[in-house]
Amino acid sequence: MEANDDARSLTGLLRSTGIFHCDTRLGEDTALRLPAMPRTVMLHLVLHGRCTVATAEHAVTLEVGDLALLPHGRGHTLSTRVVDAEARGTDRGANASRSGVGSADTGAIPLEDTVRPLLGGIVERLALGDGPVVAHAVCSALTVQHPAAPPLPATLDDLLVVRADTRSAGLRTLVSLIDDEVSSGRPGWVEVASRLIDVVAMQAVRSALESNESGPGIWTAVTDPALARVMRAVTEHPGEDWSVGRMAAAAGVSRSAFSQRFRERAGEAPMTWVTRYRMSVARGLLADGVPVRIVARDTGYDSEVAFRRAFARETGIPPGAVRRGTVERA
The missing domain is CATH 1.10.10.60 (Homeodomain-like)
Known part of the structure; x- marks a missing residue:
């Protein structure tokens, strides 16, 4: 068996436990502040529209199908405010632009101050802002553990982005299924979508680990x-x-x-x-x-x-x- 199969087998031992998944709908010129959640992986997957994810140092604009991963649970904002086009950034948080970092956070509503009805299991719904929905995203928090390794390496960037046009065929299929389940509201969609989100999060974490350049560990x-x-x-x-x-x-x-x-x-x-x-x-x-x-x-x-x-x-x-x-x- 090839050596890379051994590495994939070890990475495949990663397991996640969902803390919450939130069906998030934001109106125009709206910002949501999410608190730091140490030892937690946070994720935003855009189903429709466009929004910006910003930490204190970096900002990236997400479009339909894009996914933002915060592997260390860093505090950040999710915003539909118009920021400099440069804030689209790249796939690596360290190379993302500082454009819009301050404007995205100004006046942001803390997550703990919002009303989020529980739809079932650990799935919530959040509607924020007036007028039509300009960004529809799935926002999640999960714990990630591996029986043979300590927590995720500190060398992973605080903010990583997986663009829709760079995803594997399998990941594109999963994202499409999540969109279909969330949009349809069919009986049992909450459970199905929750499991699909866990899989997408694990694939994103696994990909980040496999491409990460770190020190001893x-x-x-x-x-x-x-x-x-x-x-x-x-x-x-x-x-x-x-x-x-x-x-x-x-x-x-x-x-x-x-x-x-x-x-x-x-x-x-x-x-x-x-x-x-x-x-x-x-x-x-x-x-x-x-x-x-x-x-x-x-x-x-x-x-x-x-x-x-x-x-x-x-x-x-x-x-x-x-x-x-x-x-x-x-």
Whole structure:
């Protein structure tokens, strides 16, 4: 199997949990201020019309089918006010224009001050401004987690844009389906649209990660074919007897060369990463009610006692607390 398939397999472990999806309709000369939501991915997908997304530093104008992604949950405004044409910006937030940044935020209405009827599940509706709707967008907030990696890398720009004319055929189809569901109002549209939005958000995050140039970290390590091959093997078989020597053999390099390469790219020792991944798997199994002795076996521990010690040392809580539901699933 090709190395890039290994990297895609690892990226494919990303999971999202929707916080809210909002069917947003803005009138002319209207601005909405969204608060910062740390450790949250925020997304705006324009279904009809045109609007501007602006952080304190950058502004981009979105047109029909364009998608804005804020991978770190940065506070920003969504506006239909006319700004300089240069604010259309590019696909990278760092290269977006400062044009219109101040004008978009002036007098913006805070999200928490708006009335947003709940349509079902986590889907809300927001209508803001007088007169006809000049921008119709889906606005979402989600948490994104990966069992083998920490939060999204800080090197991702605060504001990323995926243009309608640069999307893959699959993403174009998904966006078209969302538009159809939201516009139709057919029975069950809320549930269908919510799931489709989650998929679009995950595809956008995955694309951003695959194209991101960052320093040492797991997202850098997976771009190394040999490391990606090993990491995929570990994530698919966490209960096997993994050691630095075995991983080095799987990578086709010496033990010392593998350790150095992994540290340089991942920013941590190989077994430190293996333990953290195993504990992430263990936490999910415990939350599902799997007995501790089975979890220990499935995550590579010879004894339940050794697993309990390792779990408490790594997470700061005993495995029984997760199993009893007294702490949240990671």
